Amino acid sequence: MNLKPLKGQHHVSAITANAKKNYEFYTKTLGLRLVKKSINQDDTSVYHLFYADERGNPGTDLTFFEIPNAGHTYKGTNSISLTSLRVKSDDALAYWKKRFEESGVEHDEISHHTGRAALGFRDFEGQRLTLISDENNAGVAGGKPWEKSPVPVEYGIVGLGPVTLTVARGELTAKVLTEVLGYRETGTIPAYEKGQPSIRVFETGEGGTGAELHLEERNDLPQERPGRGSVHHVAFRVEDKKQLQKWVDWITQSRLPNSGFVERYYFRSLYFREPNGILFELATDGPGFETDEDFDSLGENLSLPPYFEAQRESIESRLKPLDTKE
Template sequence: MSLKALKGIHHVSAITANARKNYEFYTQTLGMRLVKKTINQDDPSVYHLFYADERGNPGTDLTFFDIPNAGQSYPGTNSITATSLRVPTDESLEYWKERFGQFGVEHDEINQRNGRATLAFRDFEGQRLILVSDENNVGVRGGRPWDKSPVPQEYGIRGLGAVQLTVSRFDPTAKVLTEVLGFREKGKYPSPTNGTHNIYVFETGEGGTGAEVHLEERSDLPPERQGRGSVHHVAFRVEDGEELSQWAAKLKELRIPNTGVVERYYFKSLYFREPNGILFELATDGPGFEVDEPFEHLGESLALPPYFEDQRAQIEAMLKPLNTKQRF
């Protein structure tokens, strides 16, 4: 079955154990906009927070499930080991390095990865993040930082860059990326953490950092144990529901177990695991986050899809109050 190429990264979803500190870090330290405060639709007792550009354009969302009792994560293989965030220029990284120093954010030095200037850092729970400069980037366009952000727009985060997968067996994951999802192998570069290993670059659609997966094989590490500070899954972009249904049919034809199309209200989704166990999602570009809130007030109140509205009282009683109108 022939399908259109995936358009790039749609969103990345991670785990936090502290919604308030998470909100403070991603909006005030990183300057992203909270565009939706909603629930994990598979567990309504848990917040699902979406941070993005000014309106949550596809490819800009870094999201978090708030699981207060989440244990410590133990990094390893068969996991998403780094999420990159795009900034406009190499000069932006100098701004961010100084800002991280002011805010006490743990960070590395600026260095080159795959021909781009980058700055790796960790959030307060050890979430592994990398700022990547768009100065020499071509391909999928970035978003537009919110003009009310505490970070100046000329340095602001424009969306998601490449995700890094670390696996115990390279070939099965590479085969799913290329033969199932239609990615192209583009090149490789030395691992910044272990120079004896290469990281291989796969791209889809228009290419560029917003449409890349970086894949590393490590047989010397144990499997990762997920917890606070780890990534739950990565989602890739498809145009609409019709296209997503075609992907569901293709996976069925290939006998790849999957959820089929799932209604998420702000987009439609489909989930499956690649052979090393990493959870992949395909998600539609629309309808987006303004279906139930105006642009000016995105993320300020608890938003529930219509099919959860009759449970609002019970859901609000389970959730710890989180004031997302306040400024820190």
């Protein structure tokens, strides 16, 4: 079938109950650029916000669906339990620790738990995040921070790092990662909590921080009940539309129920759930976010794919205004 290996993380999509506070935190505190203000294409009454590097290069996107009535997240298994964001150096983490202290952001101490310098923190809704140093990274290259960010470019976030999957039945997920998606199991890191099994490490493509998954098996937790501050899905990079169609055929041949080819305008996608119920997406690197906006004005206006333009007036009437031109 001539499938090319997945290239690493494409984006992570999470849930927020407050688009305005979300926008303020991720742009003004974390210094990411809002590269697209759009809608959830499966529910046009809510925003879909895309934060990334300067132009939304694949592998740098952290996105949020606004669900105003989203309840509390009850953490547990069968979830994407930790999202990491890459910075260029160990020194950058010292900058971020001070920034978090000054901004009142809940954070941990700098650690080397995974063999890389990292700084765990939570957003205002308890979204579980960590900054991870790329100082010794030899894999997938990061993106380029936006020059107009409130965070100095040398300390800016350059993309997504390892994503942690917490599941009740680890071997089932591992089998899909290796036998279906082509990941390599490369080792382990210590468990986050004493008495728990080591966390298994998988990588794809060029490897490194931008192409790594961490698989944590927990038999002592209930299944997660998602809400605000939880992660909806993780997406992995596919080179182009032609390769994606091959992946559609392969996932179907592997007897995994899936969405088939889905047009998202800014990229093309395929969705399926692995055996523990976590939603995976395969997404193409292009066409990208400059399809309908110039580089200088990315994220300033409500962007709708052409197939929603006829509904613009109705869609805008249901959305709470969100000023992103600041």
